[in-house]
Amino acid sequence: MNEQEEKRLFDQIRQSDEKAFETIFNTYYASLCLFANQFFKDNEKAEEIVQDFFVKFWSKRQKLSIGTSVKNYLFRSIKNHCLNHLQHEKIKDKHVQSVQENFNQQINESDYFLEVGLSEKIAESIESLPEKRRNIFKLSREEGLKYQEIAEQLGISIKTVEAQMGLALKQLRSKLEDYKDYWIGLHIFRIDQR
Template sequence: MAFSYINNEKLIEHLKKGDESAYAYLVSTYHKKLFVYALSLNNDHATADDIVQNVFLKTWEYRNRLNPDYSISSFLYKTTYNEFINQYHKSRAISNLERSYIEALDTAIDEDNKDVMERKIACVTEGIKHLPPKCKETFLLSKKEGLTNIEISEYLNISIKTVEGQLTKAYNLLRQRVGDQLKEILFFFFGKTKQNRI
């Protein structure tokens, strides 16, 4: 019965025994959560779905290696993140800068940090929506469209100094919401804009 799997150790014990009802409980409990998380990483429904399917397949395949002392939730989020990285490596070569962001993101999915990071992501999303109009436009041209400051200057017919000022203002306003993790969080949204438009 589902209620018998609420305990982490009990759930893993049944999974290791090959209990299919425990596996069904695992899927029904975490599928939607992991899909939302995977979608926040790649912004593509089909890819997110593939990632989550792979996570559950691998969890079942390697169930004998599960550690009952380690949170199954944390394990699933970690595996989802690893699947995203595998997909990302396959889709394109990444720069050293992007690699450093990805490594920093790894800390966001530990059990203790996951809920905090999700709240910060929501905060940034809300923050971008409420940036002053010109500030928001400049910020999105830079982060979403990948334009340089010179290109933005020409596109909006404003000085480069004005562009820099608007971007600085946007970063400061968003940083007030989430602190020093702003760069890592922005990578969730804009790290792959050359391939996937937000």
């Protein structure tokens, strides 16, 4: 999505256009969650922060004025929400400062703009898996089931689950080769949970 499209959508959001809001939300939600997760290493907390931000974004839509690109505004807002949340929880000032300094040194916000394309590509790649493999993969990665639980739920052996997960990961890594510098830390590629 280019800046002109973003600006048009933002103008529509200010006029209370829910479809425009939905488009911005769907475009950036996954990558904003990945971005927020760098602060917390907790997917649920990251999603909570992003959802809370979008609720406030909608409620203040008519008063908002964005001087940069919408994308830039969203990522900066999430960064500020995360830092505010850390301070609100009364984590020691030293820790907050350390997190912020390390974050600024290690992570460039512009890298996360690529996450929009990556999250779309991941979703497409998962959907392209054969049905049985896709179901096993989703039970493991999206529902957090252990291999034993998946085997029991689907009435198959653990060896089958292991084999299908290995094939799914191999297929996804192959399809996402162009993004390998960005998916190293993603939970869908972690070694798991047998």
